[in-house]
Each structure stands twice: as C-alpha cells, then as structure tokens.
Amino acid sequence: MSRQEIYSPEGLRVDGRRWNEIRRLSCKINTHPISCDGSSYLQIGNTKVMTMVHGPIEPKNKSSLLQDRAYLTVNLNIPSFSFFNATTNKKLSKNSKKILELQVSLVNIFQDLIILKNYPRTQIIINTIVLNQDGSLISSIINSISLALIDSGISMYDYISSVNCGLFNSKFPILDLNYLEELDLPFLTIAIIGKSENVSFLLLENNLPLDALEKILAISISGSHRIKDLMDNQVKKSSKLRIKSINEQSIN
Amino acid sequence: MVKGVVLSRNEQEFLLQLLAQGKRLDGREIEQFRDVEIKLGEEYGYVDVKLGRSRVVVRISSEIVKPFEDRPFEGIFNINIELNSNLLLFSSSDNDELLIQRMIEKSIKRSNSLDLESLCIIAGKFCWSIKADLHFIEFDGNFIDISNLAVIVGLLHFKLNNVTINNNQNASGGSNNDQQYANLIIHPINEIDPISLSILHIPISITFSFYTSTSSGGDTGDNDKDNDKDQSVICLLDASLKEEMLRQSFLIITMNKNKEVCQILKNGGLPIDALTILNCCNRAVKIVDELTEKIKSTLKEDQLRRLENVPLDELRAENARQTNEL
Numbered sequence: 001m002s003r004q005e006i007y008s009p010e011g012l013r014v015d016g017r018r019w020n021e022i023r024r025l026s027c028k029i030n031t032h033p034i035s036c037d038g039s040s041y042l043q044i045g046n047t048k049v050m051t052m053v054h055g056p057i058e059p060k061n062k063s064s065l066l067q068d069r070a071y072l073t074v075n076l077n078i079p080s081f082s083f084f085n086a087t088t089n090k091k092l093s094k095n096s097k098k099i100l101e102l103q104v105s106l107v108n109i110f111q112d113l114i115i116l117k118n119y120p121r122t123q124i125i126i127n128t129i130v131l132n133q134d135g136s137l138i139s140s141i142i143n144s145i146s147l148a149l150i151d152s153g154i155s156m157y158d159y160i161s162s163v164n165c166g167l168f169n170s171k172f173p174i175l176d177l178n179y180l181e182e183l184d185l186p187f188l189t190i191a192i193i194g195k196s197e198n199v200s201f202l203l204l205e206n207n208l209p210l211d212a213l214e215k216i217l218a219i220s221i222s223g224s225h226r227i228k229d230l231m232d233n234q235v236k237k238s239s240k241l242r243i244k245s246i247n248e249q250s251i252n
Numbered sequence: 253m254v255k256g257v258v259l260s261r262n263e264q265e266f267l268l269q270l271l272a273q274g275k276r277l278d279g280r281e282i283e284q285f286r287d288v289e290i291k292l293g294e295e296y297g298y299v300d301v302k303l304g305r306s307r308v309v310v311r312i313s314s315e316i317v318k319p320f321e322d323r324p325f326e327g328i329f330n331i332n333i334e335l336n337s338n339l340l341l342f343s344s345s346d347n348d349e350l351l352i353q354r355m356i357e358k359s360i361k362r363s364n365s366l367d368l369e370s371l372c373i374i375a376g377k378f379c380w381s382i383k384a385d386l387h388f389i390e391f392d393g394n395f396i397d398i399s400n401l402a403v404i405v406g407l408l409h410f411k412l413n414n415v416t417i418n419n420n421q422n423a424s425g426g427s428n429n430d431q432q433y434a435n436l437i438i439h440p441i442n443e444i445d446p447i448s449l450s451i452l453h454i455p456i457s458i459t460f461s462f463y464t465s466t467s468s469g470g471d472t473g474d475n476d477k478d479n480d481k482d483q484s485v486i487c488l489l490d491a492s493l494k495e496e497m498l499r500q501s502f503l504i505i506t507m508n509k510n511k512e513v514c515q516i517l518k519n520g521g522l523p524i525d526a527l528t529i530l531n532c533c534n535r536a537v538k539i540v541d542e543l544t545e546k547i548k549s550t551l552k553e554d555q556l557r558r559l560e561n562v563p564l565d566e567l568r569a570e571n572a573r574q575t576n577e578l
Contacts, residue, residue, distance in 0.1 A: 097354065098354075100350060101351070101354050104350070104351075104519070105519050106520075107520075108519045108520030108521055109519075109520035110520070111520065111521075112501075112520060112521055112522060112523070193523045196523070197525055197526045198523030198524065198525055198526075199518060199523060199524050199525070199526050199529060200518075200520055200521075200523045201518060201519065202503070202516055202517070203516065203517055203518075204513060204516035204517075205362055206362065206363075207363050207512050207513070207514050208512070208513045209511065209512055209513070210507070210512065210513050210533060210534075210537070211511070213513060213530065213533060214530055217530065221526060
C-alpha cells in the first residue's frame with residue numbers, strides 16, 4: 001500500500017503547504033440579513049461552516065428565563081452530506097454523544113465571552129450548520145460563531161479565534177490540519193481570546209508527549225492570532241461597505 | 253458543574269477570601285491532593301476508591317459476545333455510569349454524566365490503555381466484552397479524577413476466565429451458533445488461573461480548578477474581567493464540592509507515567525494563560541507518579557494476600573523429577 005506522505009523531508013505537506021501555513025480562509029458576515037440577527041459563512045480550505053444568531057429575543061419557553069442574564073443555546077447541525085466517507089451514517093450515529101458534548105463546550109466558551117448580563121431575561125440562540133468537513137471542524141465552528149456574534153452586534157469582550165495543531169513524528173508541529181492529517185497525527189484544538197495568550201478552550205484527544213506541548217501551544221497561539229487578523233479584516237471591510245451603502249441610500 | 257444547590261453569598265465570599273489567602277476550608281494546601289484510599293474486593297474487578305469524602309465503587313464484568321462487524325479483531329469495552337440522584341447536594345444533570353463518560357472513554361479507550369485486540373478470542377466470532385459499572389456512593393467533588401482512577405484500578409485488578417478453543421468439535425460444528433459456543437471451554441477460576449487484562453499504560457487524570465482573587469461568585473462583572481489581566485489566577489488542585497461549585501473554569505489533564513498526555517480538556521469558562529496551563533501539566537507529572545506508585549503497591553499487596561492461602565509448595569512443579577521423564 002502506498003502511503004501518502006504527511007510531511008515530506010522537503011518540508012511540504014499533502015496539500016503543498018509548509019508546516020506553519022494555514023489554509024485559505026475566506027469568510028463573510030451578514031449573509032442572511034433578513035432571516036436572523038447575525039450570520040456568517042466561514043470557509044477554511046474545504047471546511048465550510050455557516051452560523052446564524054437569533055437574539056436577544058424573548059425566551060421560547062419561560063423555564064429558560066434567567067433574571068440576571070441572557071440564556072444561551074447552541075444548536076449544532078452536522079448533516080451527513082457534509083462528509084464524503086461511505087460510512088457516514090454510522091459515523092454520525094456514533095458521534096451523537098460527541099455532538100452533544102461539543103454543544104456543551106460551545107455554550108461554555110461563549111457564555112464567558114458574551115456580556116450576558118447586558119441582556120437579562122432574554123435568550124440568544126446560535127444555530128450552526130456544517131456544510132462541508134475537511135478537518136479542523138471544531139475550530140471552524142468556533143470562528144464562525146465568533147463572526148456571527150460580531151455581526152449580530154451582541155456585546156462581547158473580544159474576538160475568539162481557534163485553530164488546531166498537530167505533531168508529526170513526535171517532533172514537528174504542523175498547523176491547521178486537514179482531514180487526512182487529522183487521521184494520522186495527534187492534535188489539539190485551541191481557542192484564544194483576542195490577541196492575548198489566554199486560552200479559553202483546549203481539547204486534546206490523542207496521546208501526545210508532554211515535552212512537545214509547549215511548542216505546539218506557542219504555534220497554535222500565533223496561528224489563532226493570524227486567523228483573528230484575517231477575520232478582523234473581513235469584518236472591517238464589510239462594515240465599510242455597509243456604511244457606504246447606508247450613506248448612498250440617505251443621499252438618494 | 254453542579255446545579256440546583258446554591259451557596260449563600262456569605263459562604264461564597266468566605267471561601268473565595270480564604271482561597272485568596274492561600275488557605276482552604278479543609279485545611280489542605282492549595283496544591284494538595286486528598287488522600288486516596290483504594291480497597292480491592294474479594295472478587296476480581298471490584299474496587300472501592302475513596303478520595304477524601306468522595307467515594308466510588310467500580311465493578312468490572314465480562315462476557316463473551318460477537319465483535320462489531322467493522323472491527324472483527326477487537327474486543328468491546330463499555331463504561332456504564334450511575335449517578336445516584338439521592339446524593340443530596342448533587343442534583344445530577346445529563347451533562348455531568350456525559351462529561352464523566354466521555355472523559356473516561358477518552359482517557360482509557362482512546363489512549364489505547366486497554367488493549368482491545370487482546371480481548372479477541374476467535375476473529376469475527378467471539379470476543380470478550382468488558383463492562384465497567386460505576387456507582388457513586390458519596391460525593392464531595394472531583395468526580396472525574398476519582399472515577400477515572402477507580403476504573404483503571406478496576407481494570408488492572410480484573411481477571412478474565414481462561415478460555416480454550418476445542419478444535420475437535422469444530423469440524424462438525426457448522427454455522428449453528430449454539431454449537432459454536434460449545435467449542436469454547438470457559439474454565440472457572442478454581443480450575444485454571446484467570447488471566448489479567450493487558451493494560452498498556454496507566455492514565456491518570458488530574459483536575460485543576462481556577463479562580464480569580466476578586467470575584468464575587470459565579471458572575472464575573474464587567475470590571476472584574478478587565479482587571480483580570482493584572483490579577484493572579486488561583487489554581488486549585490482536587491477541589492471539594494463547595495470549591496467546585498464556585499470555580500470559574502477547570503482543566504482536566506490525563507497523563508501517564510511515561511510523560512505522555514492522553515487528553516486535555518479546558519471547557520470554556522475563565523480564560524487561562526497558556527503558561528499557566530503548561531505549569532499545571534508539569535505539576536501533574538509529580539502527582540501522576542505518586543498515584544501510579546500507590547496503585548501498583550496496592551495491587552501488589554492484594555496479590556501477595558491472595559497467595560498467602562495458596563499452598564504454593566504443593567503446586568510447585570519443580571520437584572525432584574527427572575527431565576527425561578517429560
């Protein structure tokens with residue numbers, strides 16, 4: 001069996017990137033201006049995620065009403081068409097527990113990022129749909145939600161940006177893994193608040209030598225900063241466009 | 253993690269002030285693990301672990317089943333958790349149960365600690381299915397660490413019945429399931445010594461809880477958050493129930509003696525500096541070493557105790573027999 005080389009001696013990866021390069025990141029905000037309060041579409045490599053934020057709205061059931069802050073819910077939808085593997089259906093049914101766990105994590109992450117006490121007695125609903133999976137799923141979901149929340153105008157402390165980072169041959173860290181690399185390498189997913197080094201979310205599920213942890217953390221933090229810059233550029237660009245169109249409308 | 257019961261504001265402030273002074277309610281140091289007490293039962297695979305006042309009982313059981321079709325060479329390992337809702341302070345929500353279960357699965361299953369392939373008897377037909385049943389008897393915080401510890405000790409202690417495959421009947425066997433079962437001879441423990449499971453490494457999870465020194469309970473206000481950067485974060489080891497109710501975020505690290513990190517989870521909450529996380533990992537190494545030693549010595553004691561009653565001299569095969577006779 002000919003095995004694909006994850007990281008060639010020349011320093012190139014399966015898709016021709018270097019070790020510290022992230023895939024092409026393109027994102028849009030305000031993709032669904034009418035149907036929801038904030039929306040985003042994020043694509044990194046072949047991973048595509050769409051998020052819609054509703055709220056702050058009146059809670060749908062009164063039991064979830066909190067007197068001092070907003071109630072946050074995250075719905076994660078990972079349809080089977082998002083994944084090309086033949087065993088998709090099986091994978092998903094196995095993963096249902098994993099999806100639940102992920103939803104709990106996402107609520108926990110954004111609970112402390114959003115200034116919930118500004119919106120007492122309301123509910124904020126985040127709906128995320130994964131359109132295509134090709135590695136770094138969790139980090140794309142986090143990035144996408146972050147963008148959608150910014151679009152919705154809900155007050156937050158800062159951006160949250162996330163990336164994953166793997167380790168090849170217990171020596172070489174590799175940033176932003178795609179699906180093939182994720183299968184073979186131990187990797188961690190990290191979420192960083194703004195431009196700081198404060199870790200909000202950290203997930204490692206495979207065995208990794210402790211000595212390598214420091215290196216991986218450092219690289220993934222700088223990777224997250226890079227992603228934050230890219231997202232920030234896009235937000236600024238689209239807000240300029242929006243201001244321009246508003247101005248034009250008012251002139252007319 | 254714990255919902256339903258709320259500490260009074262006085263109690264909250266008292267606890268947090270204590271923590272800011274580097275003291276704890278039960279007189280421990282900030283980074284002191286509670287005493288672990290491991291009791292092994294008469295039967296193989298029954299373990300009773302106490303961590304301070306928390307107590308959990310684990311029972312490992314096994315049966316022979318058909319392996320999953322996509323993994324014919326592997327056995328099955330399941331974890332079943334029962335959170336007793338009668339535990340007064342602890343109104344269990346589904347999330348907690350899910351978290352423990354996923355945590356143990358990650359640290360023992362995904363880290364390949366239990367060698368599933370060794371559980372295979374006949375590929376595609378028979379394998380051992382190992383089940384770990386967890387019961388919480390008393391709950392005083394830190395249930396992830398204690399349940400992880402209990403399950404891994406249980407697995408180390410458990411022994412499988414010896415099985416031989418009877419090949420003679422195999423020819424007449426056919427595809428009938430009953431007859432196939434007849435081909436396996438399961439030896440009772442008193443006939444042939446049972447075999448231990450093959451555990452490749454001992455993962456041990458350590459939970460750190462984080463607090464900021466000036467926060468008034470669960471909700472961090474606007475100003476608190478801004479000041480956070482200058483403020484020191486208190487990092488607590490092995491939180492008790494009350495401390496657990498107040499914590500602002502937590503970090504679970506699972507490691508083994510070989511300095512291999514099996515799993516890390518920091519599930520949102522208060523953001524923690526990356527350096528602090530690295531420090532925690534390094535601190536965990538020491539505790540993992542201690543606990544591994546403790547587990548090993550306990551298991552050894554148990555083994556010696558079991559051997560006391562066995563008339564070893566009579567069982568010995570190396571008597572004055574001539575080698576030619578063999």
